[in-house]
Amino acid sequence: MFTLEKSGQKVYKARMSTNVRTRFAPSPTGYLHIGGARTALFNYLFARKMGGTFILRIEDTDQERHVEDAMKAIFTGMEWLGLDWDEGEGKGGDYAPYYQSQRKDIYDRYFQKLVDMGRVYECPAPNKRDKNGDEIPGTSEGTVWRFRFKREGVMTLHDLVCGDISVDYNNVDNTPDMVVKRTDGSYIFHLVNVVDDIEMKITHVIRGEDHIMNTFKHLQLFDAFGIEPPVYAHIPLIQNPDGSKMSKRDVGAQLGNYPEEGFLPDAVINFIALLGWSPKSDDEVFTKQQLIDLFSLENVNRAAAKFDITKCKWMNQQHIMRLEPQKFVELALPFCTAAGLQDTPQLRETLPSVQTKVQLLSEAPAWVKWVQVLEYEAESMAKLQDNARDMLNLFAAAARELPEWNGEEAMKLVKPMTKEHGVKVGAMMFPLRMALTGTHAGPGIDVIMQVLGRDEVLRRIEIFPC
Numbered sequence: 001m002f003t004l005e006k007s008g009q010k011v012y013k014a015r016m017s018t019n020v021r022t023r024f025a026p027s028p029t030g031y032l033h034i035g036g037a038r039t040a041l042f043n044y045l046f047a048r049k050m051g052g053t054f055i056l057r058i059e060d061t062d063q064e065r066h067v068e069d070a071m072k073a074i075f076t077g078m079e080w081l082g083l084d085w086d087e088g089e090g091k092g093g094d095y096a097p098y099y100q101s102q103r104k105d106i107y108d109r110y111f112q113k114l115v116d117m118g119r120v121y122e123c124p125a126p127n128k129r130d131k132n133g134d135e136i137p138g139t140s141e142g143t144v145w146r147f148r149f150k151r152e153g154v155m156t157l158h159d160l161v162c163g164d165i166s167v168d169y170n171n172v173d174n175t176p177d178m179v180v181k182r183t184d185g186s187y188i189f190h191l192v193n194v195v196d197d198i199e200m201k202i203t204h205v206i207r208g209e210d211h212i213m214n215t216f217k218h219l220q221l222f223d224a225f226g227i228e229p230p231v232y233a234h235i236p237l238i239q240n241p242d243g244s245k246m247s248k249r250d251v252g253a254q255l256g257n258y259p260e261e262g263f264l265p266d267a268v269i270n271f272i273a274l275l276g277w278s279p280k281s282d283d284e285v286f287t288k289q290q291l292i293d294l295f296s297l298e299n300v301n302r303a304a305a306k307f308d309i310t311k312c313k314w315m316n317q318q319h320i321m322r323l324e325p326q327k328f329v330e331l332a333l334p335f336c337t338a339a340g341l342q343d344t345p346q347l348r349e350t351l352p353s354v355q356t357k358v359q360l361l362s363e364a365p366a367w368v369k370w371v372q373v374l375e376y377e378a379e380s381m382a383k384l385q386d387n388a389r390d391m392l393n394l395f396a397a398a399a400r401e402l403p404e405w406n407g408e409e410a411m412k413l414v415k416p417m418t419k420e421h422g423v424k425v426g427a428m429m430f431p432l433r434m435a436l437t438g439t440h441a442g443p444g445i446d447v448i449m450q451v452l453g454r455d456e457v458l459r460r461i462e463i464f465p466c
Contacts, residue, residue, distance in 0.1 A: 020052025021203045024078075024085070025193070027059045028070040032077040032255045033248050034307065035208065035238050038272045042235060043206045044083045045273070045295040055200060056088030057098040061192055077255045081265050082288065087200075095200040100192050107187045110195045110225070111145075111180070119224050120145045125183050142183035147191070149177055149220050157215060160233035160297045167216045178217055190214065194221040202230050206297070209234040233297045236276045236304045243306075252309045262335060262361030263312075267319035271312045275305035285318045313359040320361070325352040332364040339365035346371050350451050353443035370437035371451060374460065380440040381466075387423070388431035388466045394421070395428060396461045399454065407450030410457075435464035 022043040026036055047054040056078065058071065075089060087093030097103060114120045123146055128139040149169055156166040169175050180191040197205065197218075205215075212234050222229040238246045246253055258268055270286050278301060279286070279294045286294070320328065329351045336351075337343055347368060354367040369375075398413045414432075418425050429445065436448050436457060449457050
């Protein structure tokens with residue numbers, strides 16, 4: 001970044017950096033959500049693309065809103081996504097500690113600089129606010145410290161995504177001096193965020209566009225410290241399909257739900273990467289390495305991104321279909337055993353046959369439970385034709401005569417048999433599927449018969465209640 005003075009206007013423009021350092025700086029005031037995950041991902045992709053460093057630091061100065069389990073959920077979510085950071089929790093680094101709650105002595109030094117420069121002053125604390133955000137008169141308690149903004153006219157930020165954005169600091173009503181130190185002596189987000197970016201030598205700040213106005217406050221602080229600010233890129237917010245702002249209660253918002261629902265981490269990364277960024281390609285399915293190779297901040301869209309859980313599930317299916325069959329079995333088995341199925345050779349043999357059918361790993365048990373549990377769908381049973389039993393008996397008689405049992409060979413019995421009796425193939429296939437699995441959909445009947453074996457096929461036909 002460099003500062004250009006022109007006609008009373010202060011302009012901050014981006015410069016190239018040879019040592020890219022990005023950061024994801026979540027606050028443990030809630031669990032990791034899809035918006036935070038996308039911010040982490042964009043920082044990660046950019047750092048990896050540029051051969052730089054990706055830092056994970058925790059902004060935990062707001063102890064009143066601290067959620068104990070949220071911090072663990074952040075680390076777990078990042079690890080599940082495979083967004084390995086270079087500095088931070090468990091990795092160390094030259095700029096440790098990476099928790100703001102452990103860096104007060106550093107913030108004290110910078111605050112004292114502001115005191116010495118006359119850029120902060122003590123004043124009564126602001127009134128408390130009600131749940132609607134309105135001030136409650138007469139509720140001010142104690143004193144706070146405010147940072148004194150420079151009032152030199154218009155400040156313009158050249159953002160890598162949003163372009164030029166300006167704020168007029170002569171308008172005091174719209175830009176009141178900001179609180180940087182609370183009544184209890186703790187520091188506000190704005191000061192510690194800037195100090196950490198300075199100390200950790202952050203070159204690029206990639207975050208949501210809801211931080212744009214915060215960025216101007218931060219530029220004022222960088223200017224006060226005489227430090228060149230990072231390059232800024234504010235990415236669009238994520239919206240629901242109806243255009244409303246996505247909240248933590250909306251479907252798909254909480255990242256912690258994705259593993260238990262049977263999403264693959266690479267699929268989720270692929271999906272959220274396309275929320276607000278375009279590879280300028282007709283392709284939609286990418287590996288993580290491909291995303292790294294293709295990523296650029298120039299291709300981040302300015303318009304809000306629409307979250308679509310249906311598209312997310314479709315993306316997951318594409319990645320499931322690209323798995324090696326054995327890998328799919330390995331990933332699907334825990335969902336099957338959790339649903340009460342036993343880990344048997346039969347089950348393992350069957351699972352690859354449904355790999356192309358499931359959108360979520362959690363759907364696998366429903367597709368293969370017939371191997372061990374036979375339950376008849378009432379709605380499908382009602383669709384059986386009057387000749388269902390006759391068709392099943394014909395098939396069973398022919399199946400007994402096969403010299404050797406093979407699913408494919410057993411299937412070859414169906415077409416000539418139905419032709420001989422003047423019925424459509426479906427007149428035998430549907431009741432056969434129902435008798436063997438209890439459901440109207442599933443793997444090919446040849447696969448089903450191969451897995452079950454001749455004796456079990458004949459037994460299930462015999463007991464079928466039609």
